[in-house]
Amino acid sequence: MNDPGDPSGDGVPSRSVPGATGLHHVSLTVSDLARSVPWYCDVMGFEVIGDQYHDEGRTVVLGLGESDLVLLLQEHKAHEGSSFSEFRPGLDHLSFRVDSRSVLDDWQRRFDDLGIDCQPLRRGDFGAVLIFRDPDRIQLELFADPSAGSEG
Numbered sequence: 666m667n668d669p670g671d672p673s674g675d676g677v678p679s680r681s682v683p684g685a686t687g688l689h690h691v692s693l694t695v696s697d698l699a700r701s702v703p704w705y706c707d708v709m710g711f712e713v714i715g716d717q718y719h720d721e722g723r724t725v726v727l728g729l730g731e732s733d734l735v736l737l738l739q740e741h742k743a744h745e746g747s748s749f750s751e752f753r754p755g756l757d758h759l760s761f762r763v764d765s766r767s768v769l770d771d772w773q774r775r776f777d778d779l780g781i782d783c784q785p786l787r788r789g790d791f792g793a794v795l796i797f798r799d800p801d802r803i804q805l806e807l808f809a810d811p812s813a814g815s816e817g
Contacts, residue, residue: 687733689735690726690735690736690737691735691736691737692724692737692739693736693738693739693799693801694744695799696740696744696748696801697740697800698723698740702725702738705727705736706727708776708781709761710729710730711727712729713726714726714735722739722743723740724738724739724740725737725738748801748802756803758796758803759803760805760808761805761807761808762810763808763809764809765809768809769807770786772807773795776795776797781797782797783796790811793808793809794808794809795808
């Protein structure tokens, strides 16, 4: 009789993976909430939907319009004073999906108007991407998949 925990019969029990339905939120550690919260609201269009002080510091919860995207900005009392680096283990970058390549052109104009430094728009078989950084130099991207409109 086969062991139900070993459906392949190779002596290795199977390990089913419980389901996940999507990404709930992303949490970024920032050095100065008084600088970062307005930046994410003014530049990216987020709105403050929560603000909590706790023993370790403070967390501001941001939402993005009608989307399900929730971004937490954390300021820790034990901040070590170093700046962000994608070359250390942890976050490399955060990428936001946009509907089409032409929307990236709209973002490029917005960044120009606001004086936000960004890399030139990159377009390739992988899609199109606009790369920029927040006040703590966390790398952010706006990304249009190849199937997200054929403009440009």
